[in-house]
Amino acid sequence: MNKYDHKKIEKKWQQKWAEAGSFKTADDSTKEKQYILDMFPYPSGAGLHVGHVEGYTATDIYSRYKRAKGYNVLHPMGWDAFGLPAENYAIKTGTPPQRTTDESIANFKKQISHLGLSYDWSREFGTHNPEYYKWTQWLFAKFFEKGLVYKKKALVNWDPVDQTVLANEQVLADGTAERSGAKVEKKELEQWFFKITDYADELVDGLEPLDWPESTKINQRNWIGRSEGLIFTSPVKNTALTIDTFSAHFEAYCADTFVVIAPDHPFLPTLLDGLPDKEKILAQAKNIADKRSLTERGEVQEVEGIFTGRYTVDPVGNGELPIWIASYALAEYGTGIVKCSAHDERDFAFAKKYTIPLKVVLVPEDPAEQVAVKSFERCYADMKNGILLEPPTFAGKKAGDVRSEIIAYVSEREIAKAKTTYRLRDWLISRQRYWGAPIPIVYDPEGKAHAVPEEHLPWLLPTDVEYLPKGTSPLGTSKELFERTEKIFGKGWKPEVDTMDTFACSSWYFLRFADPHNTKEFASKKAMHYWLPVDLYLGGAEHTVLHLLYARFFTKVLRDMGYISFSEPFLKLRHQGIVLAEDSRKMSKRWGNVINPDDMVERFGADSVRLYEMFMGPLEAMKPWNTNNIMGVRRFLEHIWALAQTIKEDGGVESATEALLYQTIEKVTKDIEALKLNTAVSALMIYSNHLRTLKVVPTLAYKPFLQLLAPFAPHIACELAEQLGFTVDTWPVFDPLKAASSMVTIAVQINGKARATIKIPVDMPEQEALQQARSNPAIADWLTKGKEGKAVYVPGRIINFVLNT
RNA sequence: GCCGGGAUGAUGGAAUGGUAGACAUACAGGACUUAAAAUCCUGAGAGGAAUUAAACCCUCGUGAGAGUUCGAGUCUCUCUCCCGGCACCA
Numbered sequence: 010m011n012k013y014d015h016k017k018i019e020k021k022w023q024q025k026w027a028e029a030g031s032f033k034t035a036d037d038s039t040k041e042k043q044y045i046l047d048m049f050p051y052p053s054g055a056g057l058h059v060g061h062v063e064g065y066t067a068t069d070i071y072s073r074y075k076r077a078k079g080y081n082v083l084h085p086m087g088w089d090a091f092g093l094p095a096e097n098y099a100i101k102t103g104t105p106p107q108r109t110t111d112e113s114i115a116n117f118k119k120q121i122s123h124l125g126l127s128y129d130w131s132r133e134f135g136t137h138n139p140e141y142y143k144w145t146q147w148l149f150a151k152f153f154e155k156g157l158v159y160k161k162k163a164l165v166n167w168d169p170v171d172q173t174v175l176a177n178e179q180v181l182a183d184g185t186a187e188r189s190g191a192k193v194e195k196k197e198l199e200q201w202f203f204k205i206t207d208y209a210d211e212l213v214d215g216l217e218p219l220d221w222p223e224s225t226k227i228n229q230r231n232w233i234g235r236s237e238g239l240i241f242t243s244p245v246k247n248t249a250l251t252i253d254t255f256s257a258h259f260e261a262y263c264a265d266t267f268v269v270i271a272p273d274h275p276f277l278p279t280l281l282d283g284l285p286d287k288e289k290i291l292a293q294a295k296n297i298a299d300k301r302s303l304t305e306r307g308e309v310q311e312v313e314g315i316f317t318g319r320y321t322v323d324p325v326g327n328g329e330l331p332i333w334i335a336s337y338a339l340a341e342y343g344t345g346i347v348k349c350s351a352h353d354e355r356d357f358a359f360a361k362k363y364t365i366p367l368k369v370v371l372v373p374e375d376p377a378e379q380v381a382v383k384s385f386e387r388c389y390a391d392m393k394n395g396i397l398l399e400p401p402t403f404a405g406k407k408a409g410d411v412r413s414e415i416i417a418y419v420s421e422r423e424i425a426k427a428k429t430t431y432r433l434r435d436w437l438i439s440r441q442r443y444w445g446a447p448i449p450i451v452y453d454p455e456g457k458a459h460a461v462p463e464e465h466l467p468w469l470l471p472t473d474v475e476y477l478p479k480g481t482s483p484l485g486t487s488k489e490l491f492e493r494t495e496k497i498f499g500k501g502w503k504p505e506v507d508t509m510d511t512f513a514c515s516s517w518y519f520l521r522f523a524d525p526h527n528t529k530e531f532a533s534k535k536a537m538h539y540w541l542p543v544d545l546y547l548g549g550a551e552h553t554v555l556h557l558l559y560a561r562f563f564t565k566v567l568r569d570m571g572y573i574s575f576s577e578p579f580l581k582l583r584h585q586g587i588v589l590a591e592d593s594r595k596m597s598k599r600w601g602n603v604i605n606p607d608d609m610v611e612r613f614g615a616d617s618v619r620l621y622e623m624f625m626g627p628l629e630a631m632k633p634w635n636t637n638n639i640m641g642v643r644r645f646l647e648h649i650w651a652l653a654q655t656i657k658e659d660g661g662v663e664s665a666t667e668a669l670l671y672q673t674i675e676k677v678t679k680d681i682e683a684l685k686l687n688t689a690v691s692a693l694m695i696y697s698n699h700l701r702t703l704k705v706v707p708t709l710a711y712k713p714f715l716q717l718l719a720p721f722a723p724h725i726a727c728e729l730a731e732q733l734g735f736t737v738d739t740w741p742v743f744d745p746l747k748a749a750s751s752m753v754t755i756a757v758q759i760n761g762k763a764r765a766t767i768k769i770p771v772d773m774p775e776q777e778a779l780q781q782a783r784s785n786p787a788i789a790d791w792l793t794k795g796k797e798g799k800a801v802y803v804p805g806r807i808i809n810f811v812l813n814t
Numbered sequence: 815g816c817c818g819g820g821a822u823g824a825u826g827g828a829a830u831g832g833u834a835g836a837c838a839u840a841c842a843g844g845a846c847u848u849a850a851a852a853u854c855c856u857g858a859g860a861g862g863a864a865u866u867a868a869a870c871c872c873u874c875g876u877g878a879g880a881g882u883u884c885g886a887g888u889c890u891c892u893c894u895c896c897c898g899g900c901a902c903c904a
Contacts, residue, residue: 224818224899231817231900238904257904269904301902312902337902347904354815355902432903550898624838626827631897635826641838644853688828691837698837756833761885763833787871801884807832811884 013650015614018728023125032084032127038539040081045072046519046579048548048556049087052113052135053094057120058596059634060549062606063622064585067686068547069126070623073720074681076127077740083540085522086121086128088114088135091511093171093188096444099476106444107472110137120607125615125723132525136446136514141521143467144531145514146449148563150460153450157204157566158438160458165437167196172478173441174200176510177434178232178555201448201507202435205562209233209431211576212561220581222629228553234432239416239425241348243321246329250280252321255343255430260392260408260415262425263399264350264370267360268321268332269314271340272298277317280332284318294334301336312337312359323348324424327368335359343430352395357388371395371408436559438510443476443483445508451494454501465497470508482506515556516563519543519578534572543579550584550629557582583684588625589633596634604634616722617643623686623721645694646725648701649718653729657705664750666710669699671748674741677717686721693718708733713741757782758809759791767808775802782808 026032045068050061072084088110095106095113114135121128134141152158166175170191179187186193205212213233216226238257245252254268270277272294281287293315300313314335321330330348337355338347349356351367360367371389372379374396382389389395393409402418403411419425439448449461449468461468471487484490484506494504517531524536548556557579564578589595590602597603609618620642626632662670673696680689696714700706712735719726719737730737753771756763765787769778779800782788788810795812802808 227818228899234900234903236903255904259904335902337904339903342903349904353904355904430903553899624826630820630827632826635839638826638839645838647853687826688837691828694837754833758833758885761832761883766833799884801832803832807885809832809884 011654013647013725015616015724019123019125019615019724022724022727023122026125026127027122030131032129033131034081034083034085034129036536036539037081040079042083042540043072043075043080043545044083044523044540044543045075045545046084046522046543046547047086048546048552049089049515049518050117051089051092051094052110052117054098054109054113055598056113056116057606058588059604059606059609059622060585060588062124062618063588063625063628064547064549065121065124065126066619066622067583067585067628067684068545069124069619070681070686070720071545071684072127073723074740077716077719077738083132083522084128085132085525086126086130087133087518087522088117088137089511089515089518090114090135090137091445091508091514093442093444096442096476097171099444100478103476105472107137110135110444123607123610123615124619127723132522134518134521134525136511136518137444139467139469140528141518142446142470142514144521145446145509145517146461146466146468147463147531148517148567149509149513150449150463150466151570152203152566153460155566155570157207158201159204160199160201162197162199163202163437164195164197165200167194167198169194171442172480174198174437174439176437176512176555178436178512178558200437200439201450202437203513203562205436205559206431206433208562208565209235209433210429211565212433212558215561215565215577219577219579221579222550222582222584225550225553225557225582225584229558232433232554232558235429236431237427237429238343239419240344240428241324241425243324243330245280245332246320246322248280248283248319252276252280252332252346253344254346254348255428256348257343257430258353258390258392259419259425260397260412261350261352261371261395262325262348262415262419263327264352264368265323265325265327265348266330266351266368267349267356267365268330269335269338269347269349269356269359270317270332271338271345272301272334272336274338274340274345276345277334280319281317286318290315290317290334297334297336312355312362314359314363316363325419331365333359333363333365341434342432351385351388352390352392354388354390357390370399371397436510436562438513439507440510441480441482442478442508443470443474445511446470446514447484447490448505448507448509450505451498452503452505453498458505459498482508484508512555512559516559517567519546519560520567520573531572537573541573542575542577544581546579546582547585549587553584584629586627586629586631588622589631591634591636593633604636609636609639613639613643614646614724616646616725620645620690620721624690626687628684628686642690645697646722648697650725650729652697652700652706652711653733655706656708656711656733658708660705660707662707662710666699666703667747668750669696670710670713671744674713674717674743675745675748678740678743681720690721693721716741753805755805756807757785757788758807759788760812761809764788764791771805773804775804778802778804778808782810 047065047068072082076082090110095109098104098109099106149158166180168175168186168189168191170189175186180193181187184193185191213230213235216229236257238255239259241254242251277294278291281290297313314333317332317334319332321332323330351357351369352371367385369383372382373389381387395408397403397406397408416427420427447468447470450458451461452458471490473487473489474483475486476483490504494502520532520537523540524532527533560578565576567573568576592602594600617639621639624642673692676692677689715726715730716737726737751770752768754766754768757765757767765785767782767785769781779802797810798813799811
């Protein structure tokens with residue numbers, strides 16, 4: 010009897026798969042396809058993390074399962090290779106990022122190959138390959154032609170550590186940079202933007218039908234922050250000016266008694282024109298704005314303000330309203346100017362502080378509670394349940410019930426216009442860094458921007474640069490780049506020296522996998538039509554906004570340009586949870602608690618590591634690593650190995666085994682479809698435990714089991730199948746007739762408490778079943794303790810007698 | 815503050831409104847062994863009563879409290895705590 014030697018058989022099968030090209034995908038459009046994709050990794054120097062292994066194993070199981078079911082499966086892998094760690098390493102050591110990146114990729118690939126993952130490596134690429142970023146640049150140029158890329162001077166997020174600007178999406182809630190952890194500063198710079206706001210509505214509406222985690226959809230909706238409200242336009246007294254104010258909670262508009270404007274509002278100087286105190290007020294406004302930008306984003310700030318000296322004439326008939334500068338008004342949201350009232354917490358606090366008069370037009374339903382509101386003791390801002398007092402048309406009605414009627418009412422009377430605003434800003438993509446795709450723009454001697462024409466793409470990243478960041482792009486130090494530009498375009502032409510945000514590169518890679526070697530197009534329409542959209546997309550939840558939003562934006566733009574015919578790139582999305590260390594903390598070099606997948610594969614084998622990571626718990630849950638527990642799945646595999654050595658030639662399969670086998674087929678199939686892989690492994694264990702109790706294990710009971718096991722532990726399954734003379738590349742067919750056993754054990758309850766079990770035929774008629782239950786000694790005993798009332802019989806499940814006492 | 819998600823043995827976790835704790839780990843006892851490891855078998859939510867002992871038996875038990883139901887870990891309401899996201903967004 011031979012022993013289970015994971016090293017030998019895993020090496021053997023990995024070689025076999027590689028040599029046979031077993032997972033190479035054919036564009037066989039006669040077959041139904043499945044496109045199963047992992048979020049491609051950044052190839053960091055630290056190598057593969059057990060968290061990567063979890064996600065990759067899950068999609069691998071899904072892919073192998075779909076192949077066994079007869080689908081044509083596309084399951085590729087590539088590298089999100091541009092990015093700061095390689096560049097920072099270059100600054101420290103002088104090693105070119107190109108070299109570091111390629112070394113890391115080789116290491117990742119080696120680690121992945123040891124796990125027996127069924128990727129089609131013939132489609133591999135990295136976003137740093139010129140053959141790839143040529144098309145990233147080509148797409149940029151197309152966007153530029155369509156006016157979807159533009160350059161503007163803007164107040165942007167500046168990371169003082171990484172010395173580059175960042176997108177809003179890359180700044181955390183506490184005002185620190187997502188990557189470097191540095192406190193982000195505001196700087197006014199001229200930068201390139203993608204016009205993602207053009208698609209704001211569709212990015213919200215398109216979420217609805219997607220099979221995505223609800224929390225991810227909500228995060229995206231919140232980020233886009235669509236809100237419907239009213240714009241009120243009103244003249245400024247003693248001037249020729251008018252101001253627009255935006256209000257999303259306008260139901261109590263009759264209560265407005267003042268107006269606030271953001272301290273950094275560009276309109277402010279104009280508004281103050283002609284006032285004697287203009288300069289003094291502007292200086293104070295600047296003071297307020299500066300103080301605000303210094304405050305931590307997380308901390309609550311004391312409101313501050315100053316009266317401008319101006320009044321608006323309220324279009325609604327609230328008279329003349331004083332205009333104040335207030336620290337809590339944001340220039341970049343809505344119109345940056347707000348009509349204020351007693352029915353907003355911030356307005357209320359502000360008015361109290363500066364003793365601005367207030368007016369109440371909204372009260373709680375409960376008269377007892379109205380007193381405090383009417384006497385301005387507390388702010389009442391419930392725009393849903395509050396009762397309106399004004400205007401007369403809506404007096405006495407619940408504000409929430411008449412919201413749309415108010416919109417109609419004020420629109421008809423031309424008091425205000427309905428308007429939708431968004432929190433989403435355009436996507437800032439310029440980076441003053443080296444290791445990214447160069448922005449394919451050149452400037453003529455007049456300074457006008459032109460896209461680099463297609464024949465000069467890829468617009469290569471120069472190598473003669475100083476990596477050290479000094480607040481301007483390292484590309485500015487490249488002699489080659491400037492010479493190249495003048496040589497091609499003429500004297501006086503200058504290159505753009507910023508590179509693109511790496512998120513631009515990862516916003517379309519899933520399209521490239523459909524046709525990765527195409528030199529004429531970013532991917533052929535035919536290949537994209539067959540393979541896309543992605544059927545299953547798996548990756549970490551940290552990308553709920555950034556990557557997933559950008560990829561959706563690219564997809565919609567390319568659809569509008571006619572390259573693709575679908576609107577959403579990822580039909581089904583799942584997140585894998587974070588794998589914590591054994592001490593339930595995050596894995597970190599600092600804590601010395603990092604689990605290296607290589608060590609685990611070496612000790613226990615790839616099949617055990619794969620099974621264990623699936624068995625840990627639900628895919629999406631955050632869960633701690635426990636090396637002890639791998640022994641459990643390792644033992645399971647050894648049992649399977651031992652069983653195979655004792656298989657006897659086919660006799661029949663007795664009915665209990667057959668029923669359990671078919672129940673297992675059903676359970677494992679459904680669980681894989683739902684990605685409930687922890688319970689699928691458990692079902693396999695239950696079946697294997699059963700086989701171990703048998704004196705004789707017939708091939709008929711063992712072969713389908715190996716087929717079920719194969720996606721999870723492919724090496725051992727292939728090896729045993731080969732030894733026994735069959736293959737595991739098909740999926741067993743579920744037969745409900747064979748899964749059903751004729752007898753069933755059901756619980757008998759008295760008043761909902763289980764008191765006994767009885768074994769009866771599944772289809773036993775109610776009266777007979779009840780009779781049999783009553784004759785059970787324990788139940789009979791209980792039934793003497795009270796008068797039997799109602800009896801509930803759920804066939805195959807339960808009997809419940811209710812006693813009347 | 816707002817929006818999500820969660821709380822089940824010593825641990826990871828399982829459970830279409832129907833016998834809570836599947837499966838696994840750790841633990842304890844036993845077998846094998848000179849011994850240990852490995853392996854195999856058995857036990858086990860907490861408590862109680864009873865017994866030579868075990869089983870059977872009884873009470874309680876899924877963060878806390880109420881409710882709906884013949885029956886609630888699961889549904890509804892209130893609360894506590896934990897995790898994630900957003901946060902002067904008018």
